[in-house]
Structure formats: C-alpha cells, structure tokens
Amino acid sequence: MHAFDVLRDPVRRRILELLADGEHASGEVAAVIEREFAITQAAVSQHLKVLRDSGFATVRPDGARRIYAVDADPLQDVDAWLDRFRRFWEPKLDALETEIARGRRKRT
Amino acid sequence: MHAFDVLRDPVRRRILELLADGEHASGEVAAVIEREFAITQAAVSQHLKVLRDSGFATVRPDGARRIYAVDADPLQDVDAWLDRFRRFWEPKLDALETEIARGRRKRT
C-alpha cells in the first residue's frame, strides 16, 4: 500500500496527528476518533492496522493494551517526493545552505 | 476534494512529476501516460480534470491545444501538514535558522 493511499483517509491522518504528540494506547486513540468522526472502535482498530501494515506506526504491548507510536519513515518518503516541487515556493538557497537547513540525509 | 485524495492516484502523481519539469500540452502528457500506464487518452484527460478542479494544475489554451502547468499551492499545503512530523527526521534548528532555511511563509 502506497504512502499516499494511507494518508488519503482523514481518520488515519488524524490518528497520525494524535501520535505525533506522543504515543497512545489504542483505546485512547479510539476514544478521540469515535467522538470526532462518529465511527466505531472496530473501525478505528482497522485504521490502526493499516497504519501498522504500511509502516506509519509501530505498536508495543502493555498488558492488555497496545501502545502506538509514529514511525516517520513513510512520511519522510512523502517529504522526499515533494522535493521536486519545493522550488515553486521556497526561495533559492545555495547547495550547502539547503543541505544544512533541511538536514535531508539519504535513508538506508 | 482533499489534496491527499488527489495525490493518492499514481497516474496523477506521475502527471505532476511531468509538469514539474515545465508546462506540457495535454497530448504530450497523454502520450507518456498512455505508454507508462496503458490507459486511454480519455482517462488521462479525466485525471487532468481532477488536477484542474483541485487546484494542482492550471490550463492555458494554445490553439486547439491545452497547456498544463503545476500550481504548487495544494502541494505546499501537504508540505505544511508534514511540518508536525519533521522533528522525527530533521536535526534540531533554532527558530531563526529554520525560518530562513525553509522559507516557509504564511499563505493568504
């Protein structure tokens, strides 16, 4: 599943926003999303599965709970794809400045 | 239609990549896409319509031809959404450095 397929869904984007503030248990995420989007816990769990399977989130057990956290790798891929369009809105920088500023490094 | 809905489709992403190199007539885009994705010219035209309607591309007539160009505004929106995740992969910068480097400005 391509990164943009994952990000297409507003519920998944919102979940990632929540996880960007720090890790959260499945139930904590579900509580917010159920309220904001009026969908069931099962639906949220399915979205979390998509995020897991596509590498956007990692999970760690804590007793009966599952603690989710962002994995930024696929987001960095999206950021890299945007590179070719940056010149449309960013001022011109010399190469070194750009390198330092953006801290972009090749991923292994 | 949300920016991510538009970018979800690989054909549309490829079209944007082509337009990133400079403007192209509909037919020029179609020739490449037809070859790479094995779809009809009509399908390409429909994708171009989505890009127009969603603000990712602008059109200008040139006789019977339609010249397409990138409009980066919605891409910049995507870039802005990614901001909250940048700290996961970018080195820490002080505020001024960041401001200068990224040239991020509020869009009106």
Place this chain on the structure above:
DNA sequence: GGTTTATATTAGTGAATACTTAAATCAGGG
C-alpha cells in the same frame, strides 16, 4: 475459573472512483 476490560478480526454491504467506449466540442487548414 469466570467476568470484565482492551483490542483485533471476520463477513457482509454501500459508496466512491478509475476505467472503457462513444460522442461532443472546438480550432485550424484546404
């Protein structure tokens, strides 16, 4: 062990959407 709490999975359904073929629009040249 049985109940409760937390979470995931399965099966089924409806809506969205990307495609095809066919037809419509429209500019330019003979």
Place this chain on the structure above:
DNA sequence: CCCTGATTTAAGTATTCACTAATATAAACC
C-alpha cells in the same frame, strides 16, 4: 464549409475500500 487533429465530456461498469455488527482473542482481576 467540411475535415482533421486535439481535447473534453458522458454513460456505464467493475473494483476498491471504509464502515457496521458480531465474534474472537487475550490479559487482569476477583
């Protein structure tokens, strides 16, 4: 004008996918 080339639009279809309801799994607590 009619014809050709360039492009868009329309109608119909098949697939994808996000949802619900119901069920399964599994830890925690009594």
